[in-house]
Amino acid sequence: MLKLGDDESHMRSSQNVDDDADVVGFEEDVKMLLRKRIIGGLETRRIVLVKGMSGIGKTTLAREIYNHPTVVERFKRRLWVSNVTHFTIKELLIKLIQQVEDPHPSSSLENMDNQSLRDMLRQHLLGTRYLIVLDDVPKPMYLHSFLRALPREYDGSRLLLTSHTRNMNIDNIDVHHMKPLDSKKSWQLFLKTINHGNKLTGEHKFPMKLEHMGKQMLRKCGGLPLAIKEVGKQLAEKKVSGESEWEQLLESVDFGSTLKLLEPFYHKLDPELESCFLYMSFFKENTTLRAKKLAHIWIAGGVVDSTHRFKSYLNDLVNDSFIEVMDKSTEYRMNVVLHMLSIQKAEEKLGFEILRSNGNNRPSESPRHHRVIICSRDKFNYSTDQDKLLVSLFFHGGGYLDTSPSYWKSFELLKILDLEDFGLKILPETIGTLMELRYLGLRNNYIKELPDSFGCLENLEVLDIAQNFLVEVPDIIWEMRSLHHLYLSDVICRKPSKIDALQLLVTLTYVSVDNWTYELSDLKMLTRLRKLGIEELDGSSDVSKLFVSLALLENLEHLILRGYRFRSMPCLDEIGVLHNLQTLKLDGLLARLPNNVPPNIKSLTLVNSCLDEDPMPLLEKLPELKYLKLRNAYTGQQMVILPEGFPSLEVLCIEELWNLRNVQYELGAMCFLEKLEIHDCPCLDTLSDVVERMFWVKEIKMVTTKSIATKARNSDSIYDLTNREYQFMS
The missing domain is CATH 1.10.8 (Helicase, Ruva Protein; domain 3)
Known part of the structure; x- marks a missing residue:
């Protein structure tokens, strides 16, 4: 006789009115999980992970699967354990055994060792098709030890896990990412x-x-x-x-x-990640953040000490569902509820405060070290008696900025000043009094001129003045020897740039091709330069001189070449001399692709190239290419990918290929492809035929017309493939 354990009994009795309300919005998740990973698929035992942040509905979804009529019919044994995060491996095994055995004295089970418990559970499950649900699996889980308790027969049994993290260290695990409701x-x-x-x-x-x-x-x-x-x-x-x-x-x-209900989720953060989470409070809610900006601010604030550490921490926050990836691991966003929680905790622990022009302020009771100012176009006084303690200052909204000399002189310890998207027109001369400043964000404003006092910012490491159309840059900027990252675009220089004087530069985007190639004699001194953006290329640009100079940069890994408005870019055949280049982006009209693409390229992006000839025959021969993005890059109707083409490609993104009707794919190509994204290709209606043959691709995302999206959704041949995540949007 099957005995219901406490967890299962609680589940069966919990199907009340509130639980009925819970299931709104999960219908497609239930259907997809059942079809692809629980009922359908191979007869081998499969481990399925439902992943997402706290409160997103993981338990509700698992409960719908567990109690679904087809699941009840298919699985002879159904076992459920809640709050696994609080159990040891021994306690977990006992909970499961109590659900499959007649009443058993718990004391006798507690006296058994783990191996004996594993053997007992295995005997009960042997010869039966089972579904085991482990709800709320923690990060440092003992799954390898637990898996030894399960039979190895290929009978279609399933282990369904719910967790906020995907760091399970288990091979061949299918991950279902929970998304917020629309x-x-x-x-x-x-x-x-x-x-x-x-x-x-x-x-x-x-x-x-x-x-x-x-x-x-x-x-x-x-x-x-x-x-x-x-x-x-x-x-x-x-x-x-x-x-x-x-x-x-x-x-x-x-x-x-x-927020109180999310407290346990917050406490799951590793201690070294807590400061990263708290620093998210500085940004506007629901905003998309560039990875580079996050890195600069975390480093300037002392949260991390290197780009390598930043990448590690950011990946941990993504894997643990605290931050969502938006685009190719370069843009991120935090859920607005988590953002509210980060503000609450930052106010408690960082001396963080929010000041608003409408008077609805959130001053900190502890000494103020970090401040966000949210203001409208109206002038208001946002100076306080604790300005001297501020380490970071962020402006959101737009409008008035105090330019009085006395105001900026009070920020003696300020390291981070961010005015991005603020609608700023004039920078005060007294900005040069911020002697401790490390990061200055001025992107996307209306600034026409940088003051000469910039030369006094001796410790400035990051200066971002991109997307300020035709901003005049003083000569003094080329003497700011502490600059590590300089972001420009459409700038006016009074005299030719002295870029080679900035020997600590790691990033420089964008500089005019004419400024770059004018009397730069000490390029070999730019030993740290990793990323470089060159703009305003056209048919008259001296690319021979350009590539000769770039070849002197022995550590240059990332190059962006951008054309001048709607003019065609010059022939780029000589780019092949850049043997160390790993990432290349070409943005502008091209008559044809360069014949000699650097052989070690791992990431290639073509934007607005409008090529007449199919680029695939050339690109598929690049042996190291892992990421390829084509956006408005090809005007033809057909692409052909031959056998053994793209031997290392992992991600393929196709966007805005308005005329593309057919992708001819031959078996043996793209054997390592993991992700395929297709956006705005309204004539491409053969996706089902292509991806049916590419059965190893894990993630498919397509944004297209309603008719094509419907055809893809209804394709049985696509959805019968397992271990794959789909998004078809019209």
Whole structure:
């Protein structure tokens, strides 16, 4: 007789009204998981991981799978253990054994050693098809030890794990990434929660006239079911009558209870990652952040000490579901609810404060070391008596910036100043008094001129003035010997640049091809330069001189060449002399690809090339190429990829190839491809035929027309392939 353990009994009895509300938005996840990974697929034992941040619905999804009629019918044994993070391997084995054996004295089980418990569990499972769900698996898990307790027969059994992390160190694990709910599903869950909690009708019911306002409020939930339910329950508990009262409630929703529920998730952070998480509070909510900017600010703030350490910590935050990857590991975003939590914790631990022009401030009770100023176009006084203690200062919003000499002289310890996207027009001369400044972010403003006082910023390591159209740069900038990263674009130099004087430069983007090739005599001194962007290339550019000079940069790994407006770029055949180059981006019209692409290229991006000839015959011969992106790079209708083409390629992104109708793919090509992305190729309707043959590709993402997306979704041949993640969006 099958005995239900405490966990399973709790699960069966927990199918109440609230759980019914939980399942909104997970229908496609349930369908896909059942078809691809639980019911369908190979008869081997498969380990499936449902991954996502706390509160995103991992347990709810696992419960829907566990209780699904087809699962009940297929699996003779179904075992469930909740809160695995709190159990030792011995406690976990005992919990499972208690679910498959007649009443057994727990004391006798506790007296057994782990190997005996493993043998007992294996005997109970032997010869039966089973589904085991381990809910909330921690990071330092003992899975290898646990797996030895499971039979090895190829009977189609499944082990389903839910966790915030994918660092399981297990081979052949299928990962299902949980995504936040979109606005439509968020609204459905919100209404369902309110209607279940509030049984009143008529004037007491939520007025649909306030739907827009309600959806605006829900944006602060970030598509997180936990947050949506908490907000819905909070409103349902109120005895509300009339639109005006509902409107007042929507304006005053408190997210404190939601943040409290996320506290355990925060405490799962490794100690060395906590500061990285807290520093996310400095940025605007729901904003997309460049990896380079994050790295510069974490390094300038002393959170990490090197780019290598930054990459390691960032990957950990991604793997542990604290940060979401947006684009090719170069752009990231934090869920808005987690962002609120980072602000709360930064206020407690960092001496962080937020000042607003509307007076709704969040001053810190501890000494202020970090400040965010959120202001409108109106002038207001954001100076305090603790300016001398500030280490970092961020401006959000836009408008007025205090240019009085006395103001900037008070920031004696300031290391980080970020004014990106602020709408700034004039920089004060007194900016040069910030002697300790390490990072200055001025990207995407309306600045026309940098003051000569920049020369006083002797410790400045990062200067970002990109996307300020035709900004005049003083000569003194070429004497700022501490600069490591300099981001320019469309700048006006009073005299020819003296770039070779900046011997600590690691990054320089972008500099005019004319400025680069004008009397630069000591390029060999730029021994640290890794990334370089050259712009304004056209048919008259002396690329022979350019490539001869670039060949002197022995550590140059990343090169970007950008054409001048709508003019064609020159012939780039001589680029082949750059043997150490690993990343290349060509942005501009090309008559043809260079015949001699550097042989060690690992990443290649072609943007706005508008090539007439298929680029694949040349590119597929690059032996080290791992990443290839083509955006508006080819105007033809067909691409051909031959056998053994792209022997090392892992990621292929195709975007805005408006005429492309067919990709002719031959078996034996792209054997290591892991990810395929296709965006805005409206004539390409043969995807099903291509990816059916590329059965090893793990992730497919396609943004196309509604008809093509529907055809792809309905393709049985695609969805029957396992270990693969799909996104088809119209």
